[in-house]
Amino acid sequence: MRRRNFLVAAGAAFVAGCNRVADSKPAARLLDAAESWHKSAQRFLNPPDALVREYSRADISPFFRGNGTTEPGGAYPAMQSNGFADWRLEVRGLVDNPLSLTLENIRRLPQRTQITRHDCVEGWSAIGEWAGPQLSILLEAAGLQDDARFIVFRCFDNLSGSDYYESVDLVDAFHPQTIVAHMLNGEPLPVRNGAPLRMRIERQLGYKHAKYLTGIEAVSSLDDIGAGGGGYWEDRSGYQWYAGI
């Protein structure tokens, strides 16, 4: 019993120490730096256009779990019952030709179909077949301006009072497997997986793959968006903006 008490006390003291260190300014900077070193190392070891594995149909998991918002509220149910006929995807921000696209417009673009593995930050994985146009096609059609550095994804869903959003830099935005998906396993996206449109950012964790997509915005800085973290979970809980690890 005494040994256990000692262990508990030692564990608690260690944890308290870690908490104090983590809360200090230099440590916060160090933790951010470690994240960016991983990004640099991953980018160095994996060429910009290198693809993640694509699986065969036999590998598809029997169900594709949904996390975060799985049933948006507000005007969503009405739009859903209307077959998302009124859904618009806007491409805006630092672009020469802002676009407003219907689902029909998106279906008519050249499509990419890919069977990939989805890795959630929590640890689970599922495999599904996604289809939709590459994000690069939309960005090229809109004409990205020179000062654009990040692409922000605006979403319909509101979680605990804040609108969901995410962002990536241009390396991931122009990656060949970064697509605006409207199909999962040959069917229109299920609601829990982000109907009618969601992002696939295949080299990063699930929270980057924004669901219920309404806007694609080119920006020069993430500072003035949300709380400046570059995404809903980044702002709310301090998740890493670069989620390749």
Place this chain on the structure above:
Amino acid sequence: MKRHALSTRLWHWTNLVCVVVMFMSGLTISNAHPRLYWGEWGFAPGQAWLMVPRFPDWMTVPGYYSLAVARDWHILMAWPFALALLFIWIAMLANGHFFRDILTRRTEWAPHNIAKDVKAHLRLDFDHGSGKYNFLQKLTYAIVFGILLPGMVFTGISISPGMEPSFGWVVDLFGGRQSARSFHFIFAFSILGFLILHVTLVMLAGPFKLLRGMITGRQSDEA
């Protein structure tokens, strides 16, 4: 001659800090999804081969549930952990520590030698003559250095989606991403098992002498 080279001592304590922080923050990450699967995918209880218990706050870094903060610690300490491991491997190969003290000889695998070693351990007799380590010690250190520690790095790479394009073959080596995640846990708890065994044996064999050896490097009279 010193009992432990400076490189060994520096690595030993750096690695201890890294392993402790990574293990404790790893327990928080486990709490986020406490199930383990085999193969590429897995997300539901029915697919799991192990339901991991929830680890209480006093065991975890941070001392409350925050997946984001735990990942910050895990991601930070991965750097000194992996780089120090690379450093000690280069140092061990360069200074002969690996070939001299850790690599086993064919004769040591003789059943009577292994039996003798096991009996000596059971009698808590840690006097192993002129050699630095006996057979069981060599074997244990070889497993730790050759499999468990690098295994943590490679399974960690395998569960990182950003590494998938160039390191898909490592994922395959472990049998898929969820298998790699399972091995990440198995190796981590094997390292914990080693740590417990290691500390226990140090306690039994003369903690002050051995601790002094690992801090100052000074040779004690009985090797």
